[in-house]
Structure formats: C-alpha cells, structure tokens
Amino acid sequence: MNIEKATIEEIREGYKTKKFTVKEIVKAYFERIYKYDDTINAFITLCEETALVEAQRVDEKIRNNEKMSPLEGIPVAVKDLICTKGIKTTCASKMLENFIPPYDATVMTKLKESGAIMIGKTNMDEFAMGSSTENSAFKITRNPWNLKKVPGGSSGGSAAAVSAGFAPLAIGSDTGGSIRQPAAFCGNVGLKPTYGLVSRYGLIAFASSLDQIGTFTKTVKDAALGLQTIQGHDPMDATSAQHHGTKNYAIHLEDGIKGMKFGIPKEFYQEGLNEEIKTAIMASVERITKMGGEVEEFSLPITDAGLSAYYIISSAEASANLARYDGIRYGYRTENFTDIDTLMLNSRTEGFGSEVKRRIMMGTYVLSSGYYDAYYKKAMLFRKKVKSIFNDAFEKYDAIISPVSPVLPFDIGEKTDNPIQMYLSDIYTINVNVAGLPAISIPCGFSEEGLPIGIQLIGNLYEEEKLLKSAHALEQDLGLCNTIPTLKEVL
C-alpha cells in the first residue's frame, strides 16, 4: 500500500480485511516522518511510543473480532494548541514551551473514544496568529509541493502533514481561515464546521467567538468521517450547539448536486484575485453546472470592511484571552525581575513573538478608552450586518462558491515584513468566521508552477451535510484527490 496516498476509508477497509495490521500502518507513517520531516517541519512533538502501544491495543481488538469504532486505528496529527493530557502543548510559543496540560480537550477525548491514534502535535503560527506558519517560535513549516513556499497558516503543520503523507487525518483550528487557507496551499481538504458544532473546551483560545476546530483530510468522505467523530454538544463549552445531534455526514454524500443552487459573489472575483486561481475556480463552476447545479452571480459587498471588522474583533478577543499569560500560574517566566510588575512585563515581553504582540497591541488599542466606539463597536455592528447579508444569501442559495485565497502559496519570507499584505491574504475566509458559518476548501487545480489551488464552498449554519455533498460531487468530477507531491529528503 502507498501509505502517502492512503485515505481513512482505505485504511479502515484494510484493517477489516486484515490486509495489514495497525502496527504496520503506524510504523509506516513514522518511517515516512523520520525520512522527510527534517525538511518539511510539520511536527513539534512526536508520540511514537504511545502510538505503538495504542496500535497494539487495536490489533488485539481486531484479532478478537471486537466491534470497531469509526476511527479505530487511524493515525491523527493534532495542531499544537489542542490540549493533550500529559503531552506538551506549546501553541508554537516560547510562552508555553514547557506546558503539559493536565487534561484532554473534548475533541481529543472524542478522538480517543473513537479509537484514533495520535502520532504527534503539529507546528503552527504562534497562538494561531498568522497565515503562513512562519510565526512559530520553533520552526518554519515548508509546503510539501514546493519547499521554498509557505504551507499557509495558521494550521500549516497539520496541512503539510496530510499532504506529505505523514497522517491520513489532521486536526486544526480556524479563526479566520486557518484550516481552509493551508488546505488550499497544500492541496488537501480542509473543513471548518459551523461555530459551536465542535467543542472548543481545551482549545487554547485566540479569539473565542471565532475559533472553531476542524479537519484536514485527503478526501471529502474522510472529512465527513472526521466531523462525525469530533462534533456534538459539550456541557464544558457554553457556546457548544445543543440541538444539532449526531448525524451521519457521509449518508447523503453520493446524492449529487442536481437542482442545488450556488451563488457566486461578484465582488470576490474582481481586482486582487490571482488570474490562475480565477481560471481554476471558473472551470469548477462549469463542472458544477454540467452536473446539474444552478449557478448564479450575486452581490456580497463585505470583503474590505469585513477584513477590518475581523482583525478588530479577533485582536480585541486575543488581547483579553492572552492576558492570562502573566508568568505566575503557568507558562514562561523571566529570570529578570525585581517585583511583580516587572515579572509580568518581562515575562510577556520575552515570551511572546512579534505577531502576537502586534495583535495584543491592536486589541488593547481598539478596546481602550476613547477608541472603543470608533473601532470595536463599529466592528461588532458590522458583524451583525454580515450575518444578515449571509442570511439573505442563503434564502436563495444552497452554497456560495468562493476562492480560498487571493494568492498562490507565496515564498517563505515574502510577506513577513508587511503585516497588511499578510492580513489581505485572508480576505475570502474571514467573513465565514465572522458569521459563524461552515465552509470547506477542496483542491480544484494547479498553477503553471505546479502549486495547488483551492476552491471554497460556504454553507448556511449547520448545513455541513449539503456542503459535504456538493464538495464530494465536485471532488469526484475533478479527480484530483490522488495527486500527491513528490518529496525530497534534503533541501
């Protein structure tokens, strides 16, 4: 079996037919990680020992013909901001370099209960703030398709891990596009569920009203399986959705899209969008039409102001959430202090990286006396407006077709000195978080240079089923999910 191409579905089938053992699969992934991850830098921490013990446990279950849970024996890579009991969770920050959570995030409990085997924690932008995974305090992750390019961010390690064939499933978080954009840059499937569908308990907070956990997979079907496992109400998260009980997201995947209505926001395809991306998306739109979908152009005037509203709200929430890192209860503590004030000041100044400090500063500024009405209040009003604009759109359409990113994967270092340029690369993804909607990014083509291009489908609240069905139909028609990058061992 080509482990680098394996999907969750194929691995499950292999276990069922006893084609291979769980231990063999887990070992094969680790062999590949040891061979290539010195170059890709997808992982911060590896958990080989515990993964092999778990593999043995599942093999025993298979031998005894016991009932198998949906992700039994499936290796999973987890973004390093999801708390894992007894395993370092750093948020790619010096601030949490030695932090070992005393509890599991709900999403980890659910993955464990369904039999998934965690193989490691993946690299990311520090505290999920960034779009390129260059803001990690430890390493820069490289795009498996072109090692000079970024993998996107902030869940760049998880995206790169799936594309490099290090795991068939990775977990990420998406606050403004941090799953969909790296999935598009690395050429795999990234699913950001409706806000509240997946518990945030144990997800180290960046912007609590926008953060959402989701999956990276090779296929849409695998994304349905992953979502099936991690979703569901959790009393430990006050924003967790209550009345949207467990569904089988794969059940209607093959129903097709005949008669479904798709909207194309005309503002999304104007100046600023890379021509190759536009061409690839329009080719997909043609395929959707040929499959019986009805496509119509409409106006969605939210992009520019939406970007501002997003950065104001997310930074404001970040400044409050990151106030807890004071060098006292846990996290980095400076050696250089004389009193409690210098202890906090120096711990925070030395422990946070520059992008995190920039966001804390922006957030503190927009919440400070005299600027609250001018920035934060206005952003919150615009947020209400965005929700109502999307509501109107979903009266007419089943899904909205959009680019994921206005640009192709860019060079490492290209945008690090220009925060506004970096923020603009999130222009098509952030409004989805502002409105709490679900969205999926799937590969829809390649640039002339051979870089992956993604297409985004946005759905109405809790309509993941419709979204997955449309994405699956397009994916099958495009036939790109078996295309994988050729990796080199050294640069």
Place this chain on the structure above:
Amino acid sequence: MKTDTDVINYIAALAKLKFSNDEAEKFAEEFQQIMMHFNNLDTVDLSSVDMNGLDQLQPFLREDVLKIFKNEAELFSNVRDFKDNYILTPKVIE
C-alpha cells in the same frame, strides 16, 4: 489620529508589554497603516443595525452543580513556585 511612540508606549503599558525605542517607532508606523485600513468601516452604513438583536447562535449554560475536584496536584502541575496549596509570587505589597 496619528499613532506615535507615545501612543505605542501607553498601549504597551496597558497590555503589560514593553518595546525598545526602535521597536516602538517601527510599531507606530505599522500601527498607523493598519488603523488607516480599519477606517474603511466608516464607509459602511450601519445605522439600521440593531446591536442588541438576538443571534441565531445562542449560548448554553449548564447547571451549576458542585463537584469535588480530586486532582489538585495535576491542576498545579505547571506552576513554577508552589507551597502548601499556594502559588508563590514576588512580594506584591512593599
């Protein structure tokens, strides 16, 4: 509004961060550009938006039931200085 190093240092003090003069100058420049971009919110008519209108996504509050927390040792496992169930800090009151 012009963002200068005085504003940066004032906000930094609120955020419990500090910057060198060079950093503050660079930051002031970046800040100015970012805030100018944020001003595009002024071009949107928000007069009809009801800030207090109910959201479709409603929070859920669980019942506040008292539970005995058994693993205190784990709870404090990441604390640097700890004595008799208290976190040690430098002196707060002179």
